[in-house]
Amino acid sequence: MKTAAFTKSYGNRTVLRLPALDLPEGMITAVIGANGSGKSTLARVLAGIEAADGNTTVLKDCSVGYLPQKSYAFRMSTRRNILLNGEDSARAEELMQALGLEDLARQRAGKLSGGETAKMALCRLLMGTYRLLILDEPTAAMDMESTLAAEELIRKRCRETGCGVLLITHSIQQARRLASRAIFLHRGELAEQGDAERVLYLPQDPLTQRFLEVYGV
Amino acid sequence: MGAAFQQAWELIRSGDPELLNILSTTARVSLTSSLLALLLGVPLGILYGVGRFRGRRVLIVLNRTLMGLPPVVCGLLFYLLFSGVGPFGKLKLLFTVPIMILAQVALITPIVIGTMETYVAQTAPALRETALGLGFGRGKRFLLLLNECVSPMISAYLLAFARAIAEVGAVAMVGGAIAWKTNVMTTAIMMYTNRGSFTLGIALGLILLGLSLLVNAALSLLQRRLNP
Structure with missing residues (x-):
């Protein structure tokens, strides 16, 4: 799956300006970035909760299941x-x-x-049953044991149904445990995307490098 | 006060026909008006809470203003509209129970709308986001929202009923407090007090409080059963 390039603004303020993103089926893609980098807005736009500027169709013909940050x-x-x-x-x-x-x-x-x-x-x-699962910090409120159990469920779902998973997380460790691909956002823009091995261990982008340093990993 | 309690008990025990008439008129007016207000106010409150249409904010401000409408002003408006020279004078509704119900509906519907609007505006965004995320359609989302609204509906009804049963200004103006016809508990209390029958007034007041307590207790129990 590939998204269309899009922007998202609130009034005059553009909070997201993204090129096309790869969301391969059967793989978990982690989205990382600091607070306010636009991770949750990205999730909400892809899930159809909020419209992109100009009502751009960001994902075509794709059934999306979305888990918001705050569970209801x-x-x-x-x-x-x-x-x-x-x-x-x-x-x-x-x-x-x-x-x-x-x-x-x-x-x-x-x-x-x-x-x-x-x-x-x-x-x-x-x-x-969805082709793409968007999970916005699904384990943020869980203890470690539950987090690992939830991660196993997500991994299993992805493996068994071949659906794509977009995992928004603050935990670099979680991204490393789960993701095959990673996207790093900085102030609403794409800093880096690619294989998780590269983005999460050997990032090319100085912003990603600094982010990983700050997180001490 | 002790004498008032005794007299209230005596009035109930003796089954005084005038008291029974006042009680049944009060129940008819308050229960009917609060139910009608609920039927009108819940859909409007939900619409104001979730709707995104032009003029919504103006309607909300207007409704909040109407929530504080003085009963006598409401009574005066209905009096002018339904008096012999008013536009609806031909209906000959003035000094009847239906006009008392109408006046109370106008008075308490904004309370129901306001209660529902506040709750729905707070709840709907999270509910919508979750339900959309699961891929639920508009119909299922609406049913889920209605299910969330059960408890605030009971609260809104309680508020509306409390205002209706305790209200005196509007019903006195449009009903005229005519004995055996449009006299309700509050207007009867006023009438007895004006006549100097304070004990009887207090006795009726105690019965009114008792009635209100019964309805509140019953609905609170229902609310607890629905939300254990």
Whole structure:
């Protein structure tokens, strides 16, 4: 998959100005960058939540599943929240078990903790079938054990269905664990994109090099 | 105060026909007007909360202004509109229960709209983003939003009912507080107080409070059952 080049502005302020991006199917692409670099805006535009300038069609003929940064729990039980996106209850059980939610299945989702809500939201998204999954910091609220379990679920989904995954993360370690490709954004512009091995270990761009230094990796 | 309690109890126990008439008129006016306000206000509140149309902000400001509309001003407007020389005078609705209901609907619908609009405006963006992200269509998104609105709807109804049952200015002006016809609890309290029957006024006030407490308790229980 390839996106179209696009810009995104709020009033007179352009917050994203990007060339075409490669989002290969069957691969996880990590998007990294400092706060305000436009990572979440990129996710929201690709997911169709916000329109690019001039209503540019950024992704053509692609079913996109998007997990927002802040997970929303609908006013119903955890299980019903997950089953909102598919009726396969065996699959729902499997997902809940993978993330340790099985004991919370009947609990009202509004009473889950932040981490549990994030797990529920990931299970709910993974109930659906999409060509591209956009995950905006899916594990930010999770503990390490849950993070690793969630990463395994994402990896498995990508491998089994051949869908593309765009993973927005602040964690360089997570990007290194999961991604085959990486995109580095700086102040709304593309600084570097390519194989994760190169971008995350031997970046060519001085901005990416400085970012990795700041993160101490 | 003790005498007032005793008299309130005596009035209820004796099944005083005038009290029963006042109670049934009060219930008819308050329950009907608050239900009508709910039916009108919920869709409008949702529309104001999620809609992105020209003039929306003006409508919201206008509605917030109407939330503070003094009941007597509302009563005066309806009086002028429905009096013999008013545009709707031919309907001969003045000093009847239907006009009291209409005046209260005008008074409390903005409260329902405002409550729903505030809630929906806060909830809808996150809900929309999540539902769009899952690929849900417009119909499913709307049903999910309605499901989220159950609790604020009960709160809005409680507020509307509380305003309706306690309101005196509008119903007194358009209803005329006619005994056995348009007299409600609040106008009856005023009438007894004007006559110097303070104990009876306080007794009626206590019954009014009791009624309000019953409705509030019932709806709060319902709210808790829906949101355990």
